[in-house]
Amino acid sequence: xxxxxxxxxxxxxxxxxxxxxxxxxxxxxxxxxxxxxxxxxxxxxxxxxxxxxxxxxxxxxxxxxxxxxxxxxxxxxxxxxxxxxxxxxxxxxxxxxxxxxxxxxxxxxxxxxxxxxxxxxxxxxxxxxxxxxxxxxxxxxxxxxxxxxxxxxxxxxxxxxxxxxxxxxxxxxxxxxxxxxxxxxxxxxxxxxxxxxxxxxxxxxxxxxxxx
Numbered sequence: 001x002x003x004x005x006x007x008x009x010x011x012x013x014x015x016x017x018x019x020x021x022x023x024x025x026x027x028x029x030x031x032x033x034x035x036x037x038x039x040x041x042x043x044x045x046x047x048x049x050x051x052x053x054x055x056x057x058x059x060x061x062x063x064x065x066x067x068x069x070x071x072x073x074x075x076x077x078x079x080x081x082x083x084x085x086x087x088x089x090x091x092x093x094x095x096x097x098x099x100x101x102x103x104x105x106x107x108x109x110x111x112x113x114x115x116x117x118x119x120x121x122x123x124x125x126x127x128x129x130x131x132x133x134x135x136x137x138x139x140x141x142x143x144x145x146x147x148x149x150x151x152x153x154x155x156x157x158x159x160x161x162x163x164x165x166x167x168x169x170x171x172x173x174x175x176x177x178x179x180x181x182x183x184x185x186x187x188x189x190x191x192x193x194x195x196x197x198x199x200x201x202x203x204x205x206x207x208x209x210x211x212x
Contacts (some may be wrong), residue, residue: 023157025125026132026150031118036062038113045109055105068151068159069097075161075171080182088187095194096174103199116146128152131164177205 024032040058041048048055073093074081081089119133132148149162162171181190193201 023152025121026130026148026158027118027121029150029158030116030132030134030148033062034116034118035113037108037111038115041108041111042113049109052105055108056101059101059105059108067097068153068161069093071151071159072161072171073097076174076178077187078175078179080179080187084187088191092187092191092194095191099194099198099202103202117143130158174205181205 040062044058048058070089070093073096074089076096077084077089077092084092115137117135117137119135121130122133129149129151132150134146134148135143136146137143145166147164148160149164150158150160152158162169164170178190181193197204
């Protein structure tokens, strides 16, 4: 299950493409990224399995320029975003992103073509927000429903900001845990912990969430 979750989190971050003269529909965006990830891992899996920093760089090249990290981090902060300064929000966004990529990077090594089935768009495409519905095929053949939330930016391109795995929102899940940590200490203290502990900080947050 950890491998599956790792894969889904990496895919959640990777489902976006650069703005084009005519931006592709979100479903096309996801399909393109699914295909690209499959080809990349097929060609470089052995190399990247021995080079963790190289794997992180690959994720950064695919994800960082195109994922709406600022918007996603504001959603994760929830009401705490209102009292945070722009500098605090930017620092938290970077720390959160780096923690996620370092924790789930190795899940990408398990990715193979055909693991994700992109489902047809249901109804008319909303001109501002929409969901891309997919199914992830597990080793035993079970299909796991995964929805990717997209929003259209002011530049006209579609960017992903949330993933919903079997009805559980990634943003909502971390928002609850982040709110508790900030209440116990502060936003700056949480950000510092993410910066210093990285993946371990997220792991402890997830563990606390599971205990509840």
